[in-house]
Amino acid sequence: MIDTGRNAALAGRPEGLEQLRTLLDTALGALGDAALKRGGPLPAGGPDAAVAAVREAMGGGKFLADEPSAQRVTDLFEAYATWAADLTHPSAVARMQCAPTAASAAAELLAAVLNQSLHSWESGPFALELERQLIKEMASWVGFGDEASGTLTPGGSISNLMGLLLSRDHALKDVDSTGPGSGEVSRAGLAGRRIRPRILCSAAAHFSIARAAGFLGLGRDAVVTVPVDDRGRMLADEARRILGGFAPDEVPVALVATAGTTDHGSFDPLPELAALAAEYRIWLHVDAAYGIGALFSPTLAPLLDGLAQADSVAFDLHKFGWTPASSSVLLVRDQRHMDCLDQQAVYLNPSDDEAAGFTALLGTSLQTTRRSDAFKIAASLLTVGREGMGAWVDACHERARYAATRIAAIDGLDLVAEPLLSTVIFRCRPADATPVEDESAWNAAIRRKLMAEGRALLARTKITGPNGRPQVHLKLVFLNPTTTEEEIDGLLTDITAAARELAESEKVL
Ligand SMILES: Cc1ncc(COP(=O)(O)O)c(C=O)c1O
Incomplete structure (x- = not known):
């Protein structure tokens, strides 16, 4: 008889449900702590730190463990949660990747157990x-x-x-x-x-x-x-x-x-x-x-x-x-x-x-x-409802419009156009006192700096700029209806500060 009970019970069995309860406590604890540890939408450090974080979480051990241990799973949960891009953070506006509802996340767990x-x-x-x-x-x-x-x-x-x-x-x-x-x-x-x-x-x-x-x-x-x-x-x-x-x-x-x-x-x-x-x-x-x-x-x-x-x-x-x-x-x-x-x-x-x-x-x-994707979708739709869905989409649209208005008003930021749905495209423009040689490279570097410092996650794209040539632009994607106008102001302040710091540190990129 194989003893799977101590470390690795099957999730749907009674002993597995017990383990699942304990692991869920650990997972929810890790999620709660992660935001504090991160301090932003991502921990600081960039790609090297991410590599090191995985090495550390794995404790130098193999995935296919010689000595299976529940502690290593706990470590992995904590590291995974900490090193996740926090999609609920107001400065996580890079991707069309939404923060899911609690109901849909719970349904995912149930779906995974039942498989x-x-x-x-x-x-x-x-x-x-x-x-x-x-x-x-x-x-x-x-x-x-x-x-x-x-x-x-x-x-x-x-x-x-x-x-x-x-x-x-x-x-x-x-x-x-x-x-x-x-x-x-x-x-x-x-x-x-x-x-x-x-x-x-x-x-x-x-x-x-x-x-x-x-x-x-x-x-x-x-x-x-x-x-x-x-x-x-x-x-x-x-x-x-x-x-x-x-x-x-x-x-x-x-x-x-x-x-x-x-x-x-x-x-x-x-x-x-x-x-x-x-x-x-x-x-x-x-x-x-x-x-x-x-x-x-x-x-x-x-x-x-x-x-x-x-x-x-x-x-x-x-x-x-x-x-x-x-x-x-x-x-x-x-x-x-x-x-x-x-x-x-x-x-x-x-x-x-x-x-x-x-x-x-x-x-x-x-x-x-x-897999059954309908299950979590149903859970989300039942809890948010048609009116709620509409209100959330409208909120994201409004956030984009607010961000566009602010961008248009801020010296050093150039808005490309009024948002149609929930994206805002703009570029950073250097101050006369700190010119940069290659504005595309500078805008791209601003985005990387914010990512590496864990301050903000922005998207980028290339569109025709005022000089008639394709230029790197920055993009904000609003999918979080709970983001406030003050938080958007904070994000824009971070962007202009990073732009200035980069221009000043390099003088000419
Ligand atoms: C217009 C459009 N179509 C398709 C896709 C691809 O979707 P997925 O990433 O789910 O494959 C995207 C992704 O951003 C998109 O913007």
Whole structure:
């Protein structure tokens, strides 16, 4: 008999639940202490200190321990909590990475203990049905009807990949039907089709679109970039011009609209693009990974007008949604388009079991074993509610607007434009007394200095500056509705102080 009780009980067993209670106390204690130890959104020290912190937490020992010990787990918990980027800190404004609700975090723990899966009925009957019903409700959020379907995925990039996978099989199914590679692409492949597939997306679309084109065998070169306006919005007339100019062998597979671009948070003109897609009979995929937040806010919701005309929609609740990653969604207007994912495995979902109602979700996903993300999403939605979600999105939008107003007023900071959703793009401008040689390098260094000192976590991007050339800019992403205006003032003070310190210490970078 193996004695696992002392260090390593199985979580769901009675002795495991006892251990879990003790470990949870330790974990919650570590979380409480971490903020004090950090003193900011991250401990100071930068990459070298992070390397040292892991070495120290591991005590020089191996992961696959020769002498298993509960103490080492406690040490690991403490170090992990201390060295985490604190997403609840008002100066953690780098990434589209939200602090999750307590309810969704508790659901994650419960989900981990129970470790359900969605690939066969007996792997998690409740979890399966929960996802089915959640997908139905989410479909109604975006205006899809009863024939809609979808799935939860590990992230916006994968939701985009799946949307484009479905569009590829839909668009190319009957194309070149005399060629050796005719029929469904998932079955017959692309070889032998005498065509050049094309995906249209804007110059501001997320990089996952081009990567998906590569993964799907269409090739990154299949992506045709449509020009955008100065806020990164696709120019529908340009999309029309490009479509009208395709050679006979250039086959449009999908038109990809972005609802909430990564930098400006801008929305492509969905009604115009939907009309264009309908006219050319092209699949319209909407990447609303970030912009879905607008849906919850009565004031911002009009930004998503036209969404219901999409063939597929990707969105993330681990951005606006306040659930832990992964909480991403792919919705499809017509469930028949998911047929190309269909999979019958004799050992998982045999047809007689399925006919008797023991159905699984193997055939809606790229994965086999798949965790239940619907559970924590449900926990979050039930506790925050529709009005609460809207109020939180509005609060983040307001914080961005406040930050923009302050940035515009502060000498030494240049605001690029008014925020559209919850991002603010700006750059630091050197004072006349302390000129810097390379303003891009200086702005990038300001961000690194703040990160290394653990004072603030900012994002960066490159956009055309006043000199007409691409320049490094800084970006704030507001996803924390509890951040106050005073805290934003403090953050901006830290940024201007770091900018001055760097300019003065180096004089000329
Ligand atoms: C517009 C857009 N689409 C897709 C993604 C990718 O999402 P994920 O990081 O969940 O894969 C992002 C990430 O920021 C995004 O901004």
